[in-house]
Amino acid sequence: MENWSLVSICVLFGLTARWAVSLNSYSGAGKPPMFGDYEAQRHWQEVTYNLPVHEWYFNTTDNNLNYWGLDYPPLTAYHSLLCAHDHGFDFCWVLVADLLIYIPAVVLYSFYLSEGSNKKKVCTVLCILLYPGLILIDYGHFQYNSISLGLALWGVVVLGLGWDVLGSLAFVLSLNYKQMELYHSLPFFCYLLGKCFKQGLAGRGLFLLVKIAVTVLVTFALCWLPFLSDPGQILQVVHRLFPVGRGLFEDKVANTWCSLNVLIKIKTILSTDTQLYFSLTTTLLAILPSSIKLLMKPTLWQFKLALVNSSLAFFLFSFQVHEKSILLPALPVCLLLNDLPLPAIWFLQASTFSMLPLFLKDGLLVPYVVTSLAFLFFSIYLLSAFEHCSEDKLRLGCLRHLPSLIPGSFYFSITAMAGLSFMSVALAPPDQLPDLFPLLVSVFSYLHFLGLLLYFNIVQIAEPLQSVRKNQKKSN
Amino acid sequence: MCYLYVELQSVISIPPRLIHRGQASVYDTGCHSTDFEVHRNWLAITHSLPVSKWYHENTSEWTLDYPPLFAWFEYSLSHVAQHFDKEMLVVQNLIYTSPATILFQRLSVIVTDIVFIYAVKECCRSVREEKGSKDLLGHPFFILAALLLWNFGLLIVDHIHFQYNGFLFGILLLSVARHLQGRHLEGALLFTVLLNLKHIYLYIAPAYGIFLLRSYCFTKDNTDGSVRWSSFSPVRLVALGSIVISVGALSFGPFIAMGQLPQVLSRLFPFKRGLCHAYWAPNVWALYNMVDKALSVLGVRLKLLDVAKLPKASMTGGLVQEFQHSILPSVSPSITLICTLLSIMPAVLSIWCRPRGARGFLRCLVVCALGSFMFGWHVHEKAILMAILPFSILAVESREDAGIFLMLTTTGHYSLFPLLFTAAELPIKVLLMLLFTLYSFTSLKKLFRGSLLNPLETTYLLGLVAVEILCEVVYPLSPWQHTLPFVPLLVTSVYCSLGVSYSFIRLYVSLLRQHGTDKHKQL
Numbered sequence A: 001m002e003n004w005s006l007v008s009i010c011v012l013f014g015l016t017a018r019w020a021v022s023l024n025s026y027s028g029a030g031k032p033p034m035f036g037d038y039e040a041q042r043h044w045q046e047v048t049y050n051l052p053v054h055e056w057y058f059n060t061t062d063n064n065l066n067y068w069g070l071d072y073p074p075l076t077a078y079h080s081l082l083c084a085h086d087h088g089f090d091f092c093w094v095l096v097a098d099l100l101i102y103i104p105a106v107v108l109y110s111f112y113l114s115e116g117s118n119k120k121k122v123c124t125v126l127c128i129l130l131y132p133g134l135i136l137i138d139y140g141h142f143q144y145n146s147i148s149l150g151l152a153l154w155g156v157v158v159l160g161l162g163w164d165v166l167g168s169l170a171f172v173l174s175l176n177y178k179q180m181e182l183y184h185s186l187p188f189f190c191y192l193l194g195k196c197f198k199q200g201l202a203g204r205g206l207f208l209l210v211k212i213a214v215t216v217l218v219t220f221a222l223c224w225l226p227f228l229s230d231p232g233q234i235l236q237v238v239h240r241l242f243p244v245g246r247g248l249f250e251d252k253v254a255n256t257w258c259s260l261n262v263l264i265k266i267k268t269i270l271s272t273d274t275q276l277y278f279s280l281t282t283t284l285l286a287i288l289p290s291s292i293k294l295l296m297k298p299t300l301w302q303f304k305l306a307l308v309n310s311s312l313a314f315f316l317f318s319f320q321v322h323e324k325s326i327l328l329p330a331l332p333v334c335l336l337l338n339d340l341p342l343p344a345i346w347f348l349q350a351s352t353f354s355m356l357p358l359f360l361k362d363g364l365l366v367p368y369v370v371t372s373l374a375f376l377f378f379s380i381y382l383l384s385a386f387e388h389c390s391e392d393k394l395r396l397g398c399l400r401h402l403p404s405l406i407p408g409s410f411y412f413s414i415t416a417m418a419g420l421s422f423m424s425v426a427l428a429p430p431d432q433l434p435d436l437f438p439l440l441v442s443v444f445s446y447l448h449f450l451g452l453l454l455y456f457n458i459v460q461i462a463e464p465l466q467s468v469r470k471n472q473k474k475s476n
Numbered sequence B: 001m002c003y004l005y006v007e008l009q010s011v012i013s014i015p016p017r018l019i020h021r022g023q024a025s026v027y028d029t030g031c032h033s034t035d036f037e038v039h040r041n042w043l044a045i046t047h048s049l050p051v052s053k054w055y056h057e058n059t060s061e062w063t064l065d066y067p068p069l070f071a072w073f074e075y076s077l078s079h080v081a082q083h084f085d086k087e088m089l090v091v092q093n094l095i096y097t098s099p100a101t102i103l104f105q106r107l108s109v110i111v112t113d114i115v116f117i118y119a120v121k122e123c124c125r126s127v128r129e130e131k132g133s134k135d136l137l138g139h140p141f142f143i144l145a146a147l148l149l150w151n152f153g154l155l156i157v158d159h160i161h162f163q164y165n166g167f168l169f170g171i172l173l174l175s176v177a178r179h180l181q182g183r184h185l186e187g188a189l190l191f192t193v194l195l196n197l198k199h200i201y202l203y204i205a206p207a208y209g210i211f212l213l214r215s216y217c218f219t220k221d222n223t224d225g226s227v228r229w230s231s232f233s234p235v236r237l238v239a240l241g242s243i244v245i246s247v248g249a250l251s252f253g254p255f256i257a258m259g260q261l262p263q264v265l266s267r268l269f270p271f272k273r274g275l276c277h278a279y280w281a282p283n284v285w286a287l288y289n290m291v292d293k294a295l296s297v298l299g300v301r302l303k304l305l306d307v308a309k310l311p312k313a314s315m316t317g318g319l320v321q322e323f324q325h326s327i328l329p330s331v332s333p334s335i336t337l338i339c340t341l342l343s344i345m346p347a348v349l350s351i352w353c354r355p356r357g358a359r360g361f362l363r364c365l366v367v368c369a370l371g372s373f374m375f376g377w378h379v380h381e382k383a384i385l386m387a388i389l390p391f392s393i394l395a396v397e398s399r400e401d402a403g404i405f406l407m408l409t410t411t412g413h414y415s416l417f418p419l420l421f422t423a424a425e426l427p428i429k430v431l432l433m434l435l436f437t438l439y440s441f442t443s444l445k446k447l448f449r450g451s452l453l454n455p456l457e458t459t460y461l462l463g464l465v466a467v468e469i470l471c472e473v474v475y476p477l478s479p480w481q482h483t484l485p486f487v488p489l490l491v492t493s494v495y496c497s498l499g500v501s502y503s504f505i506r507l508y509v510s511l512l513r514q515h516g517t518d519k520h521k522q523l
Helices: A003-022 A035-052 A074-084 A089-114 A120-127 A132-141 A143-160 A164-177 A179-198 A203-222 A233-240 A256-263 A270-296 A302-315 A321-334 A340-353 A356-361 A363-382 A402-426 A434-461 A467-473 B001-026 B034-048 B068-081 B099-126 B138-149 B152-162 B165-180 B182-195 B197-218 B233-257 B261-268 B284-301 B333-353 B356-376 B381-395 B400-414 B427-446 B455-477 B487-522
Strands: none
Touching: A003 A089, A003 A132, A003 B427, A035 A132, A035 A143, A035 A467, A074 A164, A074 A402, A089 A132, A089 A143, A089 A363, A089 B152, A120 A321, A120 B427, A132 A143, A132 A340, A132 A356, A132 A363, A132 B152, A143 A164, A143 A179, A143 A302, A143 A321, A143 A467, A164 A179, A164 A203, A164 A302, A164 A340, A179 A203, A179 A270, A179 A302, A179 A321, A233 A256, A256 A302, A270 A302, A270 A434, A302 A321, A302 A434, A302 B333, A321 A340, A321 B182, A340 A356, A340 A363, A340 A434, A340 B001, A356 A402, A356 A434, B001 B261, B068 B099, B068 B182, B068 B233, B099 B138, B099 B165, B138 B381, B138 B427, B152 B165, B152 B381, B152 B400, B152 B427, B165 B233, B165 B356, B165 B381, B182 B197, B182 B233, B197 B233, B197 B333, B197 B356, B197 B381, B233 B261, B284 B381, B284 B487, B333 B356, B333 B487, B356 B381, B356 B487, B381 B400, B400 B427, B400 B455, B400 B487, B455 B487
């Protein structure tokens, strides 16, 4: 069948799945007094529409920051203002944003930057569009992650095609939409810097560096224009974006600190400042190897791996991480579906599973089950995941015996996830341990993330600096 | 190898159905169709009341109007239902919609769909295909599986609207598959069961009857294809007869014993309802009504008619009412029956005179279903599925049929749009329709290598887009919304009936032309 028709069918299928999920209940439906993320978005539309710009991020009589105060960068605020003008069905806006930003980026990535036959590319489109985590959060919980992730993906695609300036522009826009994109910023920085070094800092490299720097600064300035007049404004916005007073973690999240807290109560042992420095140090240590490797070898393949490693490291070790932030590593892992199908599918399923307590709170159990099953089925079958389990395919040259264990471990893991999901729904936790199931879910997911972080790091670092001739097609 | 392929594609096709079933099944924030309440009521009646009261009960307006075997089916379902929510089984609890009730109802449709999936698998096994390596997506049986399992009409009607059509059509398709495989007794058994589950399938009974009589009871034909009377096999006739009688006895037996047969029949055939359903199914009578209305308006404008003398009843007001035609003669149930019989007669005669095996029977079946849709009394637009689904099998085997199929399917599916009218359902129905239409066009085009529709047909189908924009976008914003509330339904119905009528004519022409070429061969 023609490519365009197959792709259209995949896109339509993805859209249908999204819309069907949106018909379910959403975050905070009918739960006063705070309701949920849907109410937050609605409130921001109200604030941006009715108040002048310089009051958006401040606590005033008209704007109570404790009730869903704005805590995303200015582009989100402008977007809310735009939505406020048309009081249509809000879920339409998410669909439109997906259609205009995220989905075209996915299609372009699959067709221009991934390898394989045309059919394989179409399968990649379908599997990426079916990733349950993003669908459930954006259409179930209700958020606009597809805009920031979509813009970041545009950045990757455009950089992959060689247009560095435009790529950095796209990424800066993404950063100005949601500050969590900072998780991706280091790879972008190292990749571009590495490219500049490669082209020689004395000549074209320097010119490229200057062009990119100017683009970044100008874009930032344009986005923050209304706030530039007053330094106090800028400080307040930054204060809203990075609430360092809130502690190492909140609620249950599948990262190191929350899991460590089970054994040692670090939240109570260490002071907030110490916690901050501790997490900063560990995060930097975790991202250092991958960033240096990317700096030395700025190819697309390294770039994708670095994106995964950096964002996953941030997720696992950083300060005040929310479970939804797993979407940030999930995006680059989606890009690896074509190359390393089984680890990617494993990660993506684990990431969806890690958000189970959130989905249960929002009443999204059935969409969670259906989309997870669909994703697993389609991706394993269409991408022939189990056929790509050899040593060579998994690029684990040094660990010879590991690949044979992988299919079995994968099945065990999925079964355990299914079992834990069932238990979370069907059984009531014992009275002494009311948070038993969310905790089990987050610790189990954490172990997966840690293991996969090690794996992706090994894959990235083990690749030789000078590519051998037969691997030439892998380099940019 | 082929069998492996079949297994593979049926496995592939299951999750997409599960997605839609699953997603649609939690669509309980929107409105429920009345069919929900209908089936809940039937669960309650069969569970709470003794058998003698089933067809007399009328606390709710949705009385039991399917044959007894379906009532037994609901009875067995009710035993599972009591574990979900006992309250739904109380007859007095009208319009009872607890979440458990909804979940149970939706799940029951999903589970009974297994019959449909199995039937599709069997149909795919019977599909003829040309030799030559094709990739999986290009195989006729894969296309057939996708066209059936992803049929837009079935998805909408069963899972968003709510009915058990998947289950029933599964039995129909299984029966057809058995005939295609030469297992005629099983096919006959399945059809009899189907008839006792929903009597609307009486419309295609002539096709079955004549085919089985001609091709099964007469074991041999003469060299010129005509009947060899001497090869009549009484054994086979008795076998068929005993199947029909035993199933009928199982289903109607208890009611005949209680002397309730007239009551049951009166419930099954309620001719009090009007010529057309509230929303006109796109058949001949829709065009007839349109012409009548146009003439009456014209007559009033030209002062040939007195406005006061015209009957006031509105025909597409959204409720089921009886009405009279103003200018053209009124149509009674017997007239529709005669028209239907006349329309299917040539097709039925052709399989008597020149039987073309199971495929000829299938073609005749589709013609009967479509004929009854075109001329029947109080036809529901959902009945178009009775023609579309079996026709899918023929569509993947012949180029001409594929062309007619595309025309019929697109128009027929579009005519189902008014079933879903809320704003939340609009994206779903548009997306699903686009998915199915895009897939059917591109896959059939690839299979038969080339364009299947002529420019006129293509223009007509593109006109559907214009109609949709008119009804969903232009009309609500126009001043006519309050003065002429029936316009979208009217336009949809009349425009689609043109397409459906055209497909019917083309199908007949192709059937008679085949009949003609057979005769020609003999000469």
